[in-house]
Amino acid sequence: MTITTNRAGAFRVAFALIVALSLSVVLAQTSSAQGNSVVSGIVVGVQTDESGNLIQFALSDSSGQVTTFKLSAATKYGLENQAGDRWVSTQGEDASEAARRLRDHRERFAPITVSFENGIASSVVEREEGKLETNLGYLFTVFAITWALFFTYVLYMGRKQRVLQYEIAKLKGIIG
Amino acid sequence: MTNKILNLFDPILIFSAALMGVALYMIFIWAPTETNQGAVQRILYFHVPIAWGAMLGIFVVSGSSIMYLWKKEEKWDRLAVASAEVGVVFGGLMLLTGMIWARPVWSVWWTGEAKLTTALILFFIYVAYLMFRAYFPPGAQRQRLAAIIGVIGAVDTPIIYFAANLWAQAHPPIITGPVADSDSALGSDLGTVLLVATVAFSFLFVYLVQSRYKIRKSEDDLVELKRASSASVMTGAG
Numbered sequence: 001m002t003i004t005t006n007r008a009g010a011f012r013v014a015f016a017l018i019v020a021l022s023l024s025v026v027l028a029q030t031s032s033a034q035g036n037s038v039v040s041g042i043v044v045g046v047q048t049d050e051s052g053n054l055i056q057f058a059l060s061d062s063s064g065q066v067t068t069f070k071l072s073a074a075t076k077y078g079l080e081n082q083a084g085d086r087w088v089s090t091q092g093e094d095a096s097e098a099a100r101r102l103r104d105h106r107e108r109f110a111p112i113t114v115s116f117e118n119g120i121a122s123s124v125v126e127r128e129e130g131k132l133e134t135n136l137g138y139l140f141t142v143f144a145i146t147w148a149l150f151f152t153y154v155l156y157m158g159r160k161q162r163v164l165q166y167e168i169a170k171l172k173g174i175i176g
Numbered sequence: 177m178t179n180k181i182l183n184l185f186d187p188i189l190i191f192s193a194a195l196m197g198v199a200l201y202m203i204f205i206w207a208p209t210e211t212n213q214g215a216v217q218r219i220l221y222f223h224v225p226i227a228w229g230a231m232l233g234i235f236v237v238s239g240s241s242i243m244y245l246w247k248k249e250e251k252w253d254r255l256a257v258a259s260a261e262v263g264v265v266f267g268g269l270m271l272l273t274g275m276i277w278a279r280p281v282w283s284v285w286w287t288g289e290a291k292l293t294t295a296l297i298l299f300f301i302y303v304a305y306l307m308f309r310a311y312f313p314p315g316a317q318r319q320r321l322a323a324i325i326g327v328i329g330a331v332d333t334p335i336i337y338f339a340a341n342l343w344a345q346a347h348p349p350i351i352t353g354p355v356a357d358s359d360s361a362l363g364s365d366l367g368t369v370l371l372v373a374t375v376a377f378s379f380l381f382v383y384l385v386q387s388r389y390k391i392r393k394s395e396d397d398l399v400e401l402k403r404a405s406s407a408s409v410m411t412g413a414g
Contacts, residue, residue, distance in 0.1 A: 041283055042282060042283040042284075044283065060283035061283070064279070064283065109281075109283075109284075109287075111281075135214060135215055135216045135280040136215050138215075138216050138219065138276050138277070138279065138280055139215050139216055139218055139219055141276055142219045142222050142223075142272075142273045142276050142277070145269070145273070145276075146226070146269055146273065149265060149268070149269055150265070150380070150384075153262075153265050153384065154384075154387075157384075157387055157391055160391055161391055161394070164391065164394045164398060167398055168394065168397065168398055168401060171401040171404075172401065174405050174408075175401070175404055175405055175408055
């Protein structure tokens, strides 16, 4: 009896976690990217030629949409390393350093902001302002899941309590 | 006997609810919006206190398990079970809230970096502890082996706490506690919100463990009553 109750409890906890995770996925995916000429996000891909010069790179924005950017000789860079030292240059001046810097950003999950026109990046800089207005859904999801899971757990304990009360009263009646 | 297990007028619950109200006001209205991450940074005020609850849980499991192995008293075993079950709820929420924060900030739900991996291991330790208790035949041997799992499981906690600084990967560095880096520590406003939220969630943790402990006690009482009932039937039959 105890084993069965414990198993059922473990399954309920696992079920609640799965439901909560699914909810988070569904709600979070409703956020949409803004279709303007400036986008912020994380570097997810860097392509270079045989000499190690940057050819193009891919960026994933806050809604998960991946965009690939081509470059021109005039593309400007303003990127910081982990220590905060800023490197300023252009694609025409040092394309291999640009590749190295973007790979470093990819490894550190450091966000950048890209200004672009017709798919060609005009500037690639540290994300200077990341208000992420479209991401309130994530905050709401965390809030909803947290309280839903706590309430589910309290309800689970309440139900367990009622079953125990019933069985104890029944047995006391038999014995007494 | 059992009708006061989930007491809605429990002083701990009332205090926790009041403090939670203050924390929610501070999280959503009082605290300034962080310039880099925007609104999603407020997830931190849920994630960190919940992670604290998850780690507190394994400490209680470990401490109670040591006391059980030493004293052999049932109350310590009950406290370990209660704390493990509440800990799995906090541990699951710690992972979920962290994943939801990571999606807009890192653009991934999950990455195999040190802090995340050790936190996932903590969740699995909780689950393993509860599964072991659910499937192993009841008795002193089960309680003894579960206590050993509980003690070993606590080894993961300091690794989680120091992981961000030890491996310096994607997870933000330690922002609270004795080894917090002063450059990365929270400002006074954000630190105050985090402190209030942590105290509120700590009291919620205590209330849930206390309630689960009482239910566990009732379960043990029920087993005793069943034994007594069987004995009286046998005596009657004899």
